[in-house]
Amino acid sequence: MKASVIVAQLSTSVLSQSNRTARGGLSATQALEQAGFFAGKVHAAHCLALSDADIDNLSAFWAGQPAGSDTTVTPEIAAVKKSKMTFPKDFPKGFTLYASVNKEDQATVAQQYVNSVGLAAVKAGKPMPDGSVIVVVNLAAKLGADKKPIAGKDGNWQTDTIKGYEGMEARAGWGKDVPELIRNVNWNYALFGADKAPKTEVNQAICLACHVPAAKNSYVFSFAKIQAKATAK
Numbered sequence: 394m395k396a397s398v399i400v401a402q403l404s405t406s407v408l409s410q411s412n413r414t415a416r417g418g419l420s421a422t423q424a425l426e427q428a429g430f431f432a433g434k435v436h437a438a439h440c441l442a443l444s445d446a447d448i449d450n451l452s453a454f455w456a457g458q459p460a461g462s463d464t465t466v467t468p469e470i471a472a473v474k475k476s477k478m479t480f481p482k483d484f485p486k487g488f489t490l491y492a493s494v495n496k497e498d499q500a501t502v503a504q505q506y507v508n509s510v511g512l513a514a515v516k517a518g519k520p521m522p523d524g525s526v527i528v529v530v531n532l533a534a535k536l537g538a539d540k541k542p543i544a545g546k547d548g549n550w551q552t553d554t555i556k557g558y559e560g561m562e563a564r565a566g567w568g569k570d571v572p573e574l575i576r577n578v579n580w581n582y583a584l585f586g587a588d589k590a591p592k593t594e595v596n597q598a599i600c601l602a603c604h605v606p607a608a609k610n611s612y613v614f615s616f617a618k619i620q621a622k623a624t625a626k
């Protein structure tokens with residue numbers, strides 16, 4: 394069985410035996426846990442298509458960690474968890490709305506915005522460079538008497554108040570503290586409340602891990618929608 398399959402199924406016992414020394418005594422589960430993979434409800438490791446080379450990478454990273462470091466959060470890991478992104482000043486000025494999505498399970502409308510740097514790169518057929526920023530505004534759908542979202546003219550639900558924001562931003566050097574396995578070039582990720590204050594309790598390792606499969610599209614899942622917006626007349 395390939396290592397990727399083993400990790401995807403979270404059957405880490407084989408791995409923990411073969412790589413235990415390399416990880417400075419940490420089991421694969423402990424290693425992943427410290428990187429924040431199991432925090433919250435999301436088992437982000439499911440989202441990763443890990444190759445054998447990726448596993449070697451992870452091992453190499455953990456080999457640099459002191460033995461027994463599973464009981465203490467090292468400064469390196471603390472650095473990964475914390476996002477460098479701050480809420481963009483003057484938002485939505487300088488941003489383009491490229492998509493609105495009705496989220497059925499949450500009665501939420503997600504309005505997705507990209508800044509001019511990111512949009513220009515996509516328009517030119519290039520990867521999104523440092524300086525790119527994406528912000529998703531999550532708005533509560535306006536509910537009718539039947540407690541169901543009210544449809545708007547454009548196919549999206551009518552919106553009520555802002556619930557909060559999701560963001561990703563790339564800046565030079567921001568990826569260097571992130572283990573290669575979950576690095577998204579220089580992207581950092583953050584959640585903000587309705588008041589635009591960062592939710593500092595968020596561990597961005599989870600965001601990074603889950604966005605890895607979108608690597609070929611600058612780590613942006615809705616890349617095709619930005620392309621459509623960029624090329625629309």
Ligand code: HEC
Pocket residue numbers: 435437440494503505527528529559560561582583584595597599600601603604612613614615616
């Ligand atoms: C379980 C996997 C998963 C996790 C965890 C995750 N994302 Fe995403 N994210 C997605 C998917 C899939 C989309 C595109 C679909 C959508 O719009 O809902 C997306 C879309 C986004 C977008 C819009 C740009 C894009 O890629 O389409 C932003 C910004 C974003 N996520 C931020 C975050 C932040 C911040 C976190 C961590 C707090 C996070 N994500 C965690 C899967 C994930």
